[in-house]
Amino acid sequence: MSHGRLHIGVIGAGAVGCYVGGRLVASGVADVTLVGRQWLADAISAHGLTLRELDHDDLVAANDIRFAVDPQAGSTCDVVLCCVKSGATADTAAQLAGILRPDAIVVSLQNGLRNAETLRAHLPQNHVIDAIVDFNVIMRDHAVFQRTTSGPLTIETRREPKHQPWVNALRAAELEVVEVDAIEPEQWTKLLINLNNAINALAGIPTREMILSRQYRKVIAMLLDEGLDVLEGAGVRAAKFRGVPLRVMSFILKLPTPIVRLVIGAQLRMDPEARTSMSQDLERRRLTEVDFLNGEIVSLAEASSRDAPLNRRIVELVHEAEHAGAGSPQLDAETLLERIR
Numbered sequence: 001m002s003h004g005r006l007h008i009g010v011i012g013a014g015a016v017g018c019y020v021g022g023r024l025v026a027s028g029v030a031d032v033t034l035v036g037r038q039w040l041a042d043a044i045s046a047h048g049l050t051l052r053e054l055d056h057d058d059l060v061a062a063n064d065i066r067f068a069v070d071p072q073a074g075s076t077c078d079v080v081l082c083c084v085k086s087g088a089t090a091d092t093a094a095q096l097a098g099i100l101r102p103d104a105i106v107v108s109l110q111n112g113l114r115n116a117e118t119l120r121a122h123l124p125q126n127h128v129i130d131a132i133v134d135f136n137v138i139m140r141d142h143a144v145f146q147r148t149t150s151g152p153l154t155i156e157t158r159r160e161p162k163h164q165p166w167v168n169a170l171r172a173a174e175l176e177v178v179e180v181d182a183i184e185p186e187q188w189t190k191l192l193i194n195l196n197n198a199i200n201a202l203a204g205i206p207t208r209e210m211i212l213s214r215q216y217r218k219v220i221a222m223l224l225d226e227g228l229d230v231l232e233g234a235g236v237r238a239a240k241f242r243g244v245p246l247r248v249m250s251f252i253l254k255l256p257t258p259i260v261r262l263v264i265g266a267q268l269r270m271d272p273e274a275r276t277s278m279s280q281d282l283e284r285r286r287l288t289e290v291d292f293l294n295g296e297i298v299s300l301a302e303a304s305s306r307d308a309p310l311n312r313r314i315v316e317l318v319h320e321a322e323h324a325g326a327g328s329p330q331l332d333a334e335t336l337l338e339r340i341r
């Protein structure tokens with residue numbers, strides 16, 4: 001690591017990358033380079049980069065953004081935050097190989113279980129660290145990135161000491177950071193919670209509306225129960241979600257809506273317009289991460305000679321929607337139930 005000012009790069013400047021990168025820029029704690037697509041470079045140069053916080057009033061606009069479309073811009077970074085979708089990790093890592101300094105730290109801020117492993121395979125000289133973004137960000141027009149739920153960034157410290165300068169920089173950027181020794185149980189928990197992303201994408205409604213519908217919650221609880229059974233059968237441990245065991249979470253999902261409203265409201269602040277990133281991907285006619293979420297439950301079941309029919313069916317339905325290229329099929333909960341049974 002260089003001895004001067006910390007230089008943090010974001011590869012895959014999109015919802016997560018621009019939000020986290022934008023916070024770092026706004027705090028002034030580090031030099032930041034965002035690497036992403038030309039259309040976003042154009043939007044940022046026209047409008048600046050705006051971060052909209054949960055309370056809507058807190059707008060942080062940073063106009064002096066270093067934005068590159070060429071990954072070569074990562075060559076001078078001390079730390080690179082990998083924020084591409086899971087399906088793009090291998091190509092992105094291959095692009096970064098030979099560009100990054102050997103002592104550069106690479107941090108995966110992605111969902112799923114295998115991104116850090118993929119990064120390590122392509123970047124054997126670099127120190128690759130797993131992290132979890134436990135909040136939601138949506139991209140709006142004119143380079144506005146809106147945070148729509150509360151939650152921390154969780155970072156694995158097993159491979160290096162706690163409180164590294166880049167971790168301190170994230171904290172100085174007013175991001176809540178939780179450091180854990182082993183991240184796999186947290187990643188499984190995030191994945192199990194994210195099983196609802198596919199339902200949100202297939203329903204085509206805001207996340208809050210979905211969570212407040214007892215019928216959609218029933219489908220989500222079925223996927224979660226199946227996931228938990230598969231993990232148990234394979235001897236894989238998942239962490240609690242914000243202090244709540246996932247079996248209890250499943251029980252809560254099945255309760256009447258007024259009770260859920262009380263319990264979830266206390267656990268999680270959520271903008272009424274929040275949608276999962278899988279829902280946004282379907283709307284934008286892009287491939288989703290369903291294989292890296294529900295698909296992992298199916299794979300784990302197969303590896304232990306079991307089946308996960310509900311999650312398998314959900315993977316198929318999302319792929320059908322991707323191939324149809326017409327956005328969300330907007331399935332109501334009853335139709336969804338019929339299609340997965």
Ligand SMILES: NC(=O)c1ccc[n+]([C@@H]2O[C@H](COP(=O)([O-])OP(=O)(O)OC[C@H]3O[C@@H](n4cnc5c(N)ncnc54)[C@H](OP(=O)(O)O)[C@@H]3O)[C@@H](O)[C@H]2O)c1
Nearest residue numbers: 012013014015016036083084088092110111133136137277
């Ligand atoms: N959004 C959220 O709220 C949220 C929350 C928690 C975790 N996550 C996870 O964070 C990861 C990123 O999600 P996201 O929603 O931020 O994705 P996103 O908005 O799609 O941003 C990723 C951006 O990176 C670009 N990109 C892909 N490969 C690139 C490359 N080699 N060089 C430069 N740019 C590249 C993509 O362009 P193309 O589309 O043209 O490929 C896209 O614009 C995912 O694993 C997601 O599951 C997201």
